[in-house]
Amino acid sequence: MCIRDGILLSFFLLLLPLAAWAEEPIKPIPLHVPYDHEKAELGKALFADPNLSADGTVSCASCHSFDHGGADPRPVSVGVHGRKGSANAPTVYNAYFNFRQFWNGRARDLKDQANGPLHNPLEMAMVPRRIEKYLAQNGYYRSAFRKVYGRTPRYDDMLDAVAEFEKALYTPNCKFDRYLRKEVKLSDEEAKGYSYFKTLGCITCHNGINIGGNSYQKLGLIIPYAWSETFPDLYQVTHNPFDKNVYKVPTLRNIDLTAPYFHDGSAATLQETLRKMAYHNLGFDLNREEERALIAFMKTLTGEKPAILKGE
Incomplete structure (x- = not known):
């Protein structure tokens, strides 16, 4: 048995338990996710407000662009006073379905x-007291917080409203979800890509409702990936050397919209991303047929724009 066949057999054995509890290892996003609309609309305004940053130039939307799948089109994000961060901002779309937040999962929800x-000095560099003062002096926010929370603006309520808005940023009805619901068929190339996705081992980490976002995995599992102490990996949380280059698996939903890829923004295209992942985490190189088919499958993961962004 060659090394590649051995790796594929190992991944196949890992997949066997899935068949016992699910017909497919990927589940469609619900067509409707319940959320408080008034609270989410307040959160929407807060999400786009640069006055919540120290120099009035950076909002949440600055690093989570709705024109780029809820992610940052720059390799790393840029905060107040032009300060560069250390990571590519992941998509905020469908983040509600992640089991933890941030690349290293340091946020529980x-x-x-x-x-x-x-609070981050490289991002918005603000303090709660200053934020509360701004919100209380703003007529719209003063009225909206009174209506939604029954009191003057408080920092904790502001966080709650932003989180409710982000909960509303789900993207249903991608072609693959419709395929799972047996509403449409995949093209031959897309179906072949999904087959490769499962048999080559991608599905081992990218599964569930968010096709990721539900586990930690090591980047460079087979062939080591260069590590830096500035990377936002699990090691920064646990300080356990075993957790170097361990990250929360990113969602693949809307992946065609969210370039560049990886925590360091080092891959500009899906093709480059697939080549890196196959080499470092599967231990072999993809052939051109596999690349084309996998990309065709990944393009079926682009869902509808969140209803709250369309004013619905």
């Missing part, structure tokens, strides 16, 4: 995640 960039 969306509310906890919203708190991070506001």
Whole structure:
């Protein structure tokens, strides 16, 4: 048995338990996710407000562009005073379905995640007291917080509203979800790509409702990936050397819209991303047929624009 065949057999054996509880290892996003519309609309305004940053230039939307699948089109994000961060901002679309937030999972939920960039000196560099003062002096916010929360603006309520808005950023009805619901068929190339996705081992890490976002995995599992102490990996949280280059698996939903890829923004295209992942995490090179088919499959993962962004 060659090395590649051995690796494929190992991944196949890992997949066997999945058949016991699910027909498919990927589940479609619900067509409707319940959320508080008034609270989410307040969060939407806050998400786009640069006045929540120290120099009035950076909002949450600055690094999570709705024109780029809820992600940052720059390799690393740029915060107040032009300060560069250390990571590519992942998509905020469908983040509600992640089991943890941030690349290293240091935030337990969306509310906890919203708190991070506001304090980070490389991002928004603000403090709660200053934010509350701004919100209380703003007529719209003063009225909206009173209506939604029944009191003057508080920092914790602001985080809650932003998290409710992010909960509403789900993207249903991608072609693959419709295929899973047996509403449409995949093209031959797309179907072949999904088959490769499962048999080559991609599905081992990218599964579930968010096709990722539900586990930690090591980048460079087979062939080591260069490590830097500035990377936002799990090691920064645990300080356990075993966790170097271990990250929360990113979602593949809307992947065609969210370039560049990886925590360091080092891959500009899906083709480059697939080649790196196959080499470092599967231990072999993809052939051109596999690349084309996998990319065709990944393009079926682009869902509808969130309804709250369309004013619905």
